Amino acid sequence: MKRKRSFGDRAFDIINTIFMLLVIVIMAYPIWYVLVASLSDSNYLAAYRGVLLWPLKFTTAAYTMVFKNPNIVTGYCNTILIVVVGTLLNVFFTLIAAYVMSRKPFPGKKIFMIMMVITMYFNGGIIPRYILNNNWLGLGNNRLVLILPVLVVTYNMVILRTGLEAIPDSLDESARIDGANEFQILFKIMAPVAKAPIAVVALYYAVTHWNSWFTAAVYIRDRAKYPLQLILRDILINNDVNSMMGGEEGSMLAISESIKYATIMVATVPILCIYPFVQKYFVKGAMIGAVKG
Amino acid sequence: MKKKSKLWNEIKRNRQLYILFLPILIYFLVFHYGSMYGSVIAFMDYKPAKGFLNSEWVGVKHFIRFFQDPYFGRLMKNTIAISLGSLLVCMPVTIIFALLLNEVRNSKFKRIVQTVSYLPHFVSLVVICGMIKVFVSSDGIITTMLSALGIVEKQNLLMVAEYYQPIHIISRVWQVMGWDSIIYLSALASIDQEQYEAADLDGAGRFAKMRYITLPSIVPTISVMLIMKIGHVMSVGYEKVILLYNTTTYETADVFSSYIYRMGLASSYPQFSYTTAVGLVQSVINIALVTISNYISKKLKGSSLW
Structure with missing residues (x-):
């Protein structure tokens, strides 16, 4: 039986809907603005006052400049390399750690777990980490420094372990009777069943690698090894005209604002394109992590 | 044997x-x-x-030097203002957003709002800071709008010390509000619907139900989130500070980690031992904060991390 809704009830719904529409505008408009501005003629853009909804005098000149810029291209290649290799190694080792932690108790299991959990709350700090990686391990200016120090993230290991624990015991028992060893059980039996949590964790790692800039800023000295985010920092934050133009003489300085907007779009569109498809995995991961963390 | x-x-x-x-x-x-x-x-x-x-x-030479450092007070003040400010603004906004979104009846509209609100979470920090920089530059869109309303003068807002913290905190709300609401929304989804039906029979209105049923049932989630966030109060957001601050805003923007970075890594005379000491002070404060907030939460509500 549905009761007749009161006036106050309906007023609440209307105000709430307006509020939510406002949220949509606030969340999406900055990104829309960047898109529209990147497709606008920069002289018109500079003179325009008011809320920009559509491109002013549509032009793709800024994008032509961005794609001609060799820094952006090498940055993209480096980032893709790091995301692919890094994520594969991350998932491989995180899966192993999660598998071992999902087994029945064995001597030392608890100590191993505590050892990993401690790193969620404490770390050596920026400087000791730098001295370790740069001076003691000699990883300075080596792209491996973007991968090895973040090989296994405990939070992700916990998410994967939760996924593995949900798999019924009967599955690996029958494999064990057939004489399979632990390595085979993990990669032939468990991993195929735990595809969803593995996807969640892989996405987490991939996005972290994609977004990371600070580590590279600290350790990588060769411009040829810069990941995309570091090139972006030079262009967007440091206003480095050289990296903006890719060494080409800066006669195009006038359109530099549009170039910035186009650079933002070029770096963000790939993520925004895959985002609607992978969003639900992220949400899933966020919830497992929250419950277990 | x-x-x-x-x-x-x-x-x-x-x-x-x-x-x-x-x-x-x-x-x-x-x-x-x-x-x-x-x-x-x-x-x-x-x-x-x-x-x-x-x-x-x-x-403990380096520790003594740090406590006597004229910047110690400023770093402490800024670190607490920026991170506690972010926490105290972001959490209530996120919770209110989750509560209101939970009240949206049309599930398709609800999903659209949610999807759009997650969007900023997927934009990289460098890009977000790049956007902030162009938006608040002297003829950026935000500066233009705010100066039309007479709130600020037409200038690069990132060059004004008193605006740094509001810019940092407000942009953070924009970035995390949608994403952080997931936890609360999932807690809200698990509330027993019978409670609402019973309240309906008693003639409770929308606000009464939110106040007396919805909010109390997510209090455990809120307190766990609060403990976890307080544990990171000292370390939060330094990458953003490093991207956005400049010599004119050190006064309000410089925090422990950015100071460590500047003196220890970005300097031509890196002071490794001194900055490590600064980092240790920061960690100790962090550990103390987690322990204290966990203890308080345990006493108050019986929900804790360990």
Whole structure:
């Protein structure tokens, strides 16, 4: 039986809907603005006052400049390399750690777990980490420094372990009777069943690698090894005209604002394109992590 | 004797697990515990040329220097203002957003709002800071709008010390509000619907139901989130500070980690031992904060992290 809704009830719904529409505008408009501005003629853009909804005098000149810029291209290649290799190694080792932690108790299991959990709350700090990686391990200016120090993230290991624990015991028992060893059980039996949590964790790692800039800023000295985010920092934050133009003489300085907007779009569109498809995995991961963390 | 052999049998039986775990163990010992051990250089005058073993032990010299540093007060003030400010603004906004979104009846509209609100979470920090920089530059869109309303003068807002913290905190709300609401929304989804039906029969209105049923049932989630966030109060957001601050805004923007970065890594005379000491002070405050907030929460509500 549905009761007749009161006036106050309906007023609440209307105000709430307006509020939510406002949220949509606030969340999406900055990104829309960047898109529209990147497709606008920069002289018109500079003179325009008011809320920009559509491109002013549509032009793709800024994008032509961005794609001609060799820094952006090498940055993209480096980032893709790091995301692919890094994520594969991350998932491989995180899966192993999660598998071992999902087994029945064995001597030392608890100590191993505590050892990993401690790193969620404490770390050596920026400087000791730098001295370790740069001076003691000699990883300075080596792209491996973007991968090895973040090989296994405990939070992700916990998410994967939760996924593995949900798999019924009967599955690996029958494999064990057939004489399979632990390595085979993990990669032939468990991993195929735990595809969803593995996807969640892989996405987490991939996005972290994609977004990371600070580590590279600290350790990588060769411009040829810069990941995309570091090139972006030079262009967007440091206003480095050289990296903006890719060494080409800066006669195009006038359109530099549009170039910035186009650079933002070029770096963000790939993520925004895959985002609607992978969003639900992220949400899933966020919830497992929250419950277990 | 018997006990020992039993343990040995257990170990032997699980030997494959140990072999599998070996690389993980090495990784954690080298990269995590190695750098934790490296923190002892805070008590030395560490010189890379001399090496770790030959550097001189100096006790708490660097700590004393830091506490007497004229910047100590400023760093403390800014760190707390920025991170606690972010926390105190972001959390209530996120919770209110989750509560209101939960009241949206049309599930398709609800999903659209949610999807759009997650969007900023997927934009990289460098890009977000790049957007902030162009938006608040002297003829950026935000500066233009705010100066039309007479709130600010037409100038680069990032060059004005008093605007730094509001810019940092408000942009953070934009970035995390949608994403952080997931936790609360999932807690809201698990509330027993019968409670609402019972309240309906009692003639409770929308606000009464939110106040007396919805809010109390997510209090445990809120307190766990609060403890976790407070534990990171000292370290939060320094990458953003490093991207956005400049010499004119050090006054309000410089925090522990950005100071460590500037003096320890970005300087031509890196002060490794001194900045490590600063980092240790920061960690100790962090640990104290988690422990205290966990204790309070345990006393108040019986929900805790450990």
